[in-house]
Amino acid sequence: TLGSLCLPILLFFFLPEPAQKCKTGPVDLVFLIDSSRSVRPHEFETMRKFMIDIINTLDIGLNATRVGVVQYSSQVRTEFTLKTHARLSNIVKAINQIIPLAQGTMTGLAIRYMMNEAFTPEAGDRPKVPNVAVIVTDGRPQDRVAEVAAEAREKGIEIYAVGVARADMTSLRAMASPPFEDHVFLVESFDLIHQFGIQFQDKLCVIDYCSFGNHSCDHECVSVLNGYRCRCNEGYRLLEDSKTCQDMNMCNTVEHGCEYQCVSTPGSYHCICPEGQLLQDDGKSCGTCKSANIDLVLLIDGSKSVRPQNFELVKKFVNQVVDSLDVSAHGTRVGLVQYSSRVRTEFPLNMYHTADEIKAAVMKVDYMEKGTMTGLALKHMLENSFSEAEGARPLSRNIPRIGLVFTDGRSQDDITEYAKKAKEAGINMYAVGVGKAVEDELREIASEPVEKHFYYTTDFTAISTIAENLKLNVCPEESQGEIEVKNPCACESLVEFQQATMNSLEQLTQKHIL
Numbered sequence: 001t002l003g004s005l006c007l008p009i010l011l012f013f014f015l016p017e018p019a020q021k022c023k024t025g026p027v028d029l030v031f032l033i034d035s036s037r038s039v040r041p042h043e044f045e046t047m048r049k050f051m052i053d054i055i056n057t058l059d060i061g062l063n064a065t066r067v068g069v070v071q072y073s074s075q076v077r078t079e080f081t082l083k084t085h086a087r088l089s090n091i092v093k094a095i096n097q098i099i100p101l102a103q104g105t106m107t108g109l110a111i112r113y114m115m116n117e118a119f120t121p122e123a124g125d126r127p128k129v130p131n132v133a134v135i136v137t138d139g140r141p142q143d144r145v146a147e148v149a150a151e152a153r154e155k156g157i158e159i160y161a162v163g164v165a166r167a168d169m170t171s172l173r174a175m176a177s178p179p180f181e182d183h184v185f186l187v188e189s190f191d192l193i194h195q196f197g198i199q200f201q202d203k204l205c206v207i208d209y210c211s212f213g214n215h216s217c218d219h220e221c222v223s224v225l226n227g228y229r230c231r232c233n234e235g236y237r238l239l240e241d242s243k244t245c246q247d248m249n250m251c252n253t254v255e256h257g258c259e260y261q262c263v264s265t266p267g268s269y270h271c272i273c274p275e276g277q278l279l280q281d282d283g284k285s286c287g288t289c290k291s292a293n294i295d296l297v298l299l300i301d302g303s304k305s306v307r308p309q310n311f312e313l314v315k316k317f318v319n320q321v322v323d324s325l326d327v328s329a330h331g332t333r334v335g336l337v338q339y340s341s342r343v344r345t346e347f348p349l350n351m352y353h354t355a356d357e358i359k360a361a362v363m364k365v366d367y368m369e370k371g372t373m374t375g376l377a378l379k380h381m382l383e384n385s386f387s388e389a390e391g392a393r394p395l396s397r398n399i400p401r402i403g404l405v406f407t408d409g410r411s412q413d414d415i416t417e418y419a420k421k422a423k424e425a426g427i428n429m430y431a432v433g434v435g436k437a438v439e440d441e442l443r444e445i446a447s448e449p450v451e452k453h454f455y456y457t458t459d460f461t462a463i464s465t466i467a468e469n470l471k472l473n474v475c476p477e478e479s480q481g482e483i484e485v486k487n488p489c490a491c492e493s494l495v496e497f498q499q500a501t502m503n504s505l506e507q508l509t510q511k512h513i514l
Contacts, residue, residue: 026129028082029058030068030118032110034137035100037073038166044100047136052092054134060088066126067091068118072110073103078117083124107141108148111175115152128222128231131157135175138164146174153177161185218245257284270397278398294332294400295349295392296325297385299377301407302338302368305436310460311367314406319359320467321404329353333393335385336362339377340370341412345384350391374411374441378403378418382425395426404430405445408460410438419445429453434460 031051035044051069058065066082079098085091114133119125133152153159161176163169163186176183210221210228217230232238232245239246247253250269251262258271273279273286280287298321300314318336325332335349336358346365352358386392386401393399403422423429431445431454439456446453455466 026063026126027058027065027132028068028119028125028129029055029065029132029134030070030082030114032114032133032135033069033071034105034107034135034139035071035073035098035102036105036139037102038105038139039100039102041100043138043164048095048098050136051095055088055091060086060091062086066124068123069095069098070110070114070118071098071101072106072113073101074106075101075103076106076110076113077101078123081118081123105137105139105142107135107137107171107175108143108145111135111145111152112148115148115155115157119155119157131155132160133157134160134162136162136164137167137172139166140168141171145171149175159183163187216243218243259285272396273398278400293330294325294402295335295386296321296332296402296404297335297337297349297381299337299339299374299381299403299405301340301372301374301409303340303372303409304369305372305409306367308367310408313460313463315362315365317406317463317467318362320464322355322358322362324467325355327353327355327358333391334358335390336365337377337381337385338365338368339373339380340368341373342368342370343373343377343380344368345380345390348385348390371412372407372409373413374405374407374445375413375415375418378405378415378422378445382418382422382427386425386427401425401427402430403427404432406432406434407437407441408434409436411441415441415444423447431455432463432466434458434463 033047033051039047055067058067060067062083068082068084069079071077071079080091080094085094117123119131119133121127125131149159159175159177160183161172163172163184165188167186169184169186172184172186173180210217210223215221215228215230217228219233219236220231222229222231230238230243230245235248236245237248238244249264250256250267251258251264254269256262256269256271260271260273260277262269263272271279271284277286278293279285280293298318300318302311306314322334325334327334333349334352336346338344338346347358347361352361381403384390386403388394392401419429429445429447431442433439433442433454433456435458437456442454442456443450457463457466
C-alpha cells in the first residue's frame with residue numbers, strides 16, 4: 001500500500017527533464033513558498049523538487065537569470081536573495097537545506113515582504129530586468145492579499161499563483177497578474193505540480209521578438225517574456241503609443257532662437273544670457289542693458305514734515321516716473337510703499353499691469369503723516385516687496401531689481417544695515433532727497449556709482465525736474481544726461497536758494513498789493 005501511495009511521487013522524481021526549447025533571457029525570479037503546517041513533509045519535498053526542476057531549465061548567473069527564495073507561514077523568512085548565488089549548483093544546495101516553518105498562512109504579509117525586501121537593489125534586483133514571482137500555496141490566506149498584490153503588480157512584478165489541493169481560487173486570482181489563464185494554476189495535489197513546471201518553463205522562454213524587424217520602436221527594442229518592449233535612449237521619454245521617443249530637452253525639439261543658451265524645463269524652455277548681459281524683451285537676444293524689463297519698487301516718505309500739498313507733488317513725481325517706463329506684466333512692474341512711523345504697501349509688483357492702472361492707484365494713496373522710519377521701510381522692501389509672492393520675478397531671469405527711496409528728512413532709525421543688505425541682494429538703489437534730507441543718508445542708500453544714483457533738490461516744486469532726468473530703465477548710451485548733484489551748502493546753491501526766496505517774496509508782495 002505504501003508503495004502505491006508513493007508511486008506518483010516516484011514517477012515524478014524519475015520523469016525525464018523536459019528539453020529546453022528556448023533560451024531564457026535575464027530574469028529576476030523569486031519563489032514565495034507556503035510552508036504552513038498544512039503542507040505535509042512529503043508535500044514540501046515535492047515543492048522543493050518543483051523549484052529545482054524549474055531552475056534547471058534557466059540560464060543561471062549574475063548577468064543572466066537570478067533566483068531568490070522566500071518562505072512564509074505566520075512569519076516570513078528569506079532563504080537566499082537574488083544576489084546570494086551565481087551558480088546553479090549552489091542554488092540547488094540551498095533549496096535542499098530549507099527547513100519548513102510549519103505555522104499559519106499569512107500570504108499578504110509575505111507578498112509585502114517580497115515586494116519591499118526581495119525585489120530591491122540591496123537584495124540583487126536589477127533595473128530594466130523583468131521581475132517574476134512564483135507564489136506556491138496550499139490553503140486560504142489568513143490575511144488580505146488583493147491590495148498588496150495589486151501594489152506589487154503596479155511596481156512591475158509579474159506574479160504567477162500556483163495553488164495546490166486546498167488552495168482558494170478567488171485568492172489565487174487576487175494575487176496573480178492578468179491574464180489569469182496564463183498566471184493562475186490550480187492542481188489537485190502536490191504530485192501534479194510538475195505539470196505547472198513544464199508550462200512555466202515555456203512562460204520564461206524569451207524569443208527574440210525584436211529580431212522579427214516589425215517592432216517599430218523609435219530607439220531600442222528589448223525582448224521580454226512573451227513579447228518585447230521599446231526603450232528610449234537617455235534623455236528621452238516613451239510616449240503613450242509605447243514606441244515613440246520624445247526628447248525631454250525641449251531645446252532640442254523646438255526652434256528656440258536663443259542668442260546665447262536655451263534652458264529646458266518640464267514641458268517648456270527659456271533663454272538665458274551670459275554673466276553681465278541681460279535678456280531683452282524678445283526673450284531671446286542678449287544685451288548689456290535692458291530698455292524695458294525692470295522690477296521697480298518706490299518707497300515714498302509720508303511723514304508729517306512732507307505736508308499734504310507736497311505729498312500730492314510726490315504722487316505726481318511717482319506718476320512722472322511711471323510715464324517713462326514700459327509697464328506690462330512681462331515688461332516693467334511697479335510696486336509702491338509708503339512709510340512714516342510704520343510701513344504700508346500701497347500696491348505690490350504684481351497688482352497692476354498698465355501705466356494707467358498704476359497712476360490711478362497712486363493718486364488714491366492716502367497721506368500717512370507721523371515719523372520717518374526709513375530703515376524700517378528698507379527692511380520691508382527687501383523682505384517683502386521684492387519677494388516672488390509679491391510679484392518680483394526670479395533672480396534666475398536676470399531682470400533688474402530697482403528700489404527708489406524718496407525722503408524729505410533725516411531718518412529716525414538706523415538705515416545702515418538694510419541699505420547695505422538691499423544692495424548685497426542685487427537691488428539697484430536710487431535715493432531722492434528734498435529739503436531737509438541728509439546727503440550722507442542719501443549716499444548710504446544709493447548704489448555705486450553714488451553720483452549717478454542719488455538726487456537732491458531744495459524744493460518740492462523742483463522734483464519734476466528729477467523725474468525727467470531719472471533714467472531707470474535705459475542703457476547708459478540712451479541717457480539724456482544725469483541731473484547735477486549739488487551740495488546744499490555750496491556757494492552756488494546758497495545763491496540759488498537766495499534767488500528762489502527773493503522770487504517767492506516778490507510774488508507774495510505783488511499778491512498782497514493786488
